[in-house]
Amino acid sequence: MIKLTNVSKEYPRRGLALTDVSFHVRKGEFVFLTGHSGAGKTSTLRLIHMAERPTSGEVRVSGFSSERTRDSEIWKLRRKVGFVFQDFRLLPHRTASENVAFALEVTGAPRREVRMRVQRLLTQVGLSAKAEAYVHELSGGEQQRVAIARALATEPLVLLADEPTGNLDEFATRGIIDLFRDINRLGMVVVTATHDLGLVRSYPDARVMEMKEGTIVYDSARLE
Amino acid sequence: MPYALREALAAFRRTPVLTGLSSAMVALALFVTGLFGLATHNIRRAIEQVEQRVEIVAYIRDDAGRAEVAVAEDEIRALPEVLEVRYFSKDDALEVARRELPEFQEILAGVDVNPLPASMEIQLRPGSRTQENVSALVARMSAYPFVEEVRYGREWLDKVFLMRRVGAAAAGVLGSGFAVAGVLIVGTAVRIAIFARREEIQVMRLVGARDSFIRGPFLLEGLLTGLMGSLGAAALTYVTYVTVRYSLFNVAWIPGAWVGGGIAVGALLGVLASLISVRRYLEGA
Ligand SMILES: Nc1ncnc2c1ncn2[C@@H]1O[C@H](COP(=O)(O)OP(=O)(O)O)[C@@H](O)[C@H]1O
Ligand SMILES: [Mg+2]
Numbered sequence: 001m002i003k004l005t006n007v008s009k010e011y012p013r014r015g016l017a018l019t020d021v022s023f024h025v026r027k028g029e030f031v032f033l034t035g036h037s038g039a040g041k042t043s044t045l046r047l048i049h050m051a052e053r054p055t056s057g058e059v060r061v062s063g064f065s066s067e068r069t070r071d072s073e074i075w076k077l078r079r080k081v082g083f084v085f086q087d088f089r090l091l092p093h094r095t096a097s098e099n100v101a102f103a104l105e106v107t108g109a110p111r112r113e114v115r116m117r118v119q120r121l122l123t124q125v126g127l128s129a130k131a132e133a134y135v136h137e138l139s140g141g142e143q144q145r146v147a148i149a150r151a152l153a154t155e156p157l158v159l160l161a162d163e164p165t166g167n168l169d170e171f172a173t174r175g176i177i178d179l180f181r182d183i184n185r186l187g188m189v190v191v192t193a194t195h196d197l198g199l200v201r202s203y204p205d206a207r208v209m210e211m212k213e214g215t216i217v218y219d220s221a222r223l224e
Numbered sequence: 225m226p227y228a229l230r231e232a233l234a235a236f237r238r239t240p241v242l243t244g245l246s247s248a249m250v251a252l253a254l255f256v257t258g259l260f261g262l263a264t265h266n267i268r269r270a271i272e273q274v275e276q277r278v279e280i281v282a283y284i285r286d287d288a289g290r291a292e293v294a295v296a297e298d299e300i301r302a303l304p305e306v307l308e309v310r311y312f313s314k315d316d317a318l319e320v321a322r323r324e325l326p327e328f329q330e331i332l333a334g335v336d337v338n339p340l341p342a343s344m345e346i347q348l349r350p351g352s353r354t355q356e357n358v359s360a361l362v363a364r365m366s367a368y369p370f371v372e373e374v375r376y377g378r379e380w381l382d383k384v385f386l387m388r389r390v391g392a393a394a395a396g397v398l399g400s401g402f403a404v405a406g407v408l409i410v411g412t413a414v415r416i417a418i419f420a421r422r423e424e425i426q427v428m429r430l431v432g433a434r435d436s437f438i439r440g441p442f443l444l445e446g447l448l449t450g451l452m453g454s455l456g457a458a459a460l461t462y463v464t465y466v467t468v469r470y471s472l473f474n475v476a477w478i479p480g481a482w483v484g485g486g487i488a489v490g491a492l493l494g495v496l497a498s499l500i501s502v503r504r505y506l507e508g509a
Contacts, residue, residue: 078432089430091423102424105227106433154432 001027001158001189002048007057009043009214017043018214020057025191025207030184032200033193035211041193044211045160048191049083050074062157079107082151082159086166088143090135096122096146097131103153121149125179141172148179159183161192165199173199228440235417235445243449246413250453251460253405254490258461260398261482266475267391278353280361280376284342286314288370296368297344305352305361310345314338341372355385410453410497414446418505425505435506442502443495450494454487 002025009018018040025031033041046052047059050069059066064077090099100118109117122128125145130138138146144164151159161180165173177192177199184190194200200208210218236243284293293311301309312320317340322329346365348357358376365374418425428438461478468475 072435075429075432075434078430083430089423089427091427102427103431106428106437107431108434108437150427150431 001025001029001062002191003058003060004044004047005058005060007047007054007059009040009047009052010055016055016214018047018054021214021216022057023209023216023219025189027189028184028187029189029207030181030203030205031189031191031207031209032203033191033209033211034195034197034200037195039211040214041195041211042162043214045083045162045191045193048158048160049081050077079154080157082148082154082156084144084147084151084159084161084164086163088140088147088167090143090146090150092135095132095134096127096138096142096149099135099146100149100153103150107154109153117153118149121152122146124152124183125149126175139172140168141175144168144172144176145179148176148183152183156188158189158191161190163194164192165194165196177203227437228444231441232444232448235421235441236448239417239420243413243417243445246409246416247449247452247456249409249413250450250490250494251456253409254454254457254486255460257398258457258478258486259464261478261486262461262465262475264391265478265482267387269476271387271391272350276350278348278358278376280346280348280358280365280374282344282346282365282368282374283372284344285370285372286341288342292370293342293344296370300344300346300361300365303361305348305357306346307349308347312343312345314340314342317341317343355382407493407497407500410446410449410494411501413449414442414498414501415505417445418442418501438506439499439502442498446494446496446498447491448494450491450497451487453494454490457490458483458487 002023004021004023007018007021008016010016021040021044033044035041043052047054047066048061050059050061050064050066053066061077062080064073064080069077091102094102097118100121101114104114104117105111119128119131122131125148127142127145127149130142133142135143135146144167148159159180165176168176173196180190180192181203200206208218208220209216297309297311300306315338318338321340344365346361348361362374362376365371425438465475465477
């Protein structure tokens with residue numbers, strides 16, 4: 001599903017952010033990407049989302065290769081790979097429903113289906129009761145649930161999350177990661193970048209990859 | 225309502241001052257162009273009227289034979305640029321002088337010998353009234369042995385030709401200047417609109433909206449801005465026309481095709497400007 005082969009990434013004037021990273025994430029996996037700040041977690045997720053291209057090596061995601069996918073085709077990949085951020089990036093001045101509906105509308109969902117699908121997505125993330133609440137009326141955990149519903153709108157195969165609980169309290173954090181587990185049980189690959197090792201330890205059956213200075217220094221899947 | 229139109233209209237609703245302002249700027253740029261069009265059109269009409277009076281007069285020696293003059297008359301008439309040739313005999317000239325110059329009536333009545341020469345008056349076809357044609361014809365006339373002198377409204381004509389050349393150059397320079405200004409203004413407006421909606425664009429790219437889909441509302445917004453601006457400019461120009469006509473002097477309204485063309489150009493500039501801005505933004509992001 002996701003395969004990085006000898007991937008290096010160099011930012012101009014900043015040197016190598018990633019050095020020779022290789023890993024393979026298969027269908028149905030639930031993965032934590034850990035490491036200190038600056039280790040390369042965000043860079044790795046952005047490469048998978050093709051917001052960046054590798055300096056060398058190849059990134060393959062569900063049939064899309066970083067070597068062959070043209071800029072004008074990246075939208076196709078984006079519909080297969082959902083993304084959530086630490087800061088949610090919801091549209092302010094809009095309700096939870098409107099934020100999810102926006103994703104459906106701009107990706108060409110038939111208009112008469114939008115309402116029903118928004119309702120289903122908000123129910124899936126446990127937020128059907130707050131559908132008509134404006135973003136600023138929602139707690140951090142609730143905002144992140146809206147962002148997750150939005151990421152699921154295009155029925156992706158992969159969900160990438162970059163420090164999704166960085167702004168949340170412990171209780172809300174639990175709720176979000178438990179939601180990821182539920183989503184993963186439906187068959188979706190979930191990759192969560194986090195520096196919160198306590199969180200990682202409380203999901204012992206997850207695959208854990210640890211990064212340090214731009215390389216993978218530990219991968220629980222390689223131990224077996 | 226299709227998404228692009230809905231979003232474009234929503235942009236007008238969300239930032240009415242901003243979009244109103246950019247439409248006003250477009251209107252202003254096109255209004256100046258409209259004023260220029262009004263002036264150009266009226267100058268052109270004036271030139272045409274002056275040109276209609278462009279006439280070459282050849283005075284004929286008294287000893288010329290009527291037959292050789294008649295042959296020359298036919299030769300001249302056969303030239304493609306010539307509209308009309310009229311022969312005035314000495315008697316015709318005296319007749320005209322008597323009629324049109326009453327203060328000389330007594331003098332003219334008293335003379336036995338007619339002092340006025342016969343003449344040939346030549347008019348050129350409209351469109352052929354160029355300086356080259358006039359010079360060539362004057363040279364040709366002067367070459368006939370029976371021609372005493374050739375006259376044409378030289379100073380007038382040179383001025384008219386100069387005016388026309390200056391007019392054409394000014395139209396070119398100012399017209400393209402304002403076109404560029406229009407594109408820059410609409411481009412800025414669209415860039416501001418893009419900036420106002422950058423979060424939405426980011427979300428659109430995040431969830432996999434097509435670029436053409438992202439572009440749609442902005443192109444439409446550019447089209448509407450350009451269209452509103454050029455309609456406003458047309459209205460302003462018309463108000464100016466009416467004001468000048470009733471309070472200063474009689475001017476003619478711009479031909480309908482110019483107005484239609486101007487509005488189409490305004491709309492097109494709007495689309496072009498937003499296309500450039502959006503493309504630049506999407507490539508940079
Ligand atoms: N857009 C960028 N331009 C320049 N350097 C960057 C950019 N993004 C990340 N980096 C650098 O790459 C390294 C890895 O950063 P990042 O992938 O954000 O790590 P993490 O998400 O693990 O904190 C850091 O040294 C960071 O400064
Ligand atoms: Mg990071």
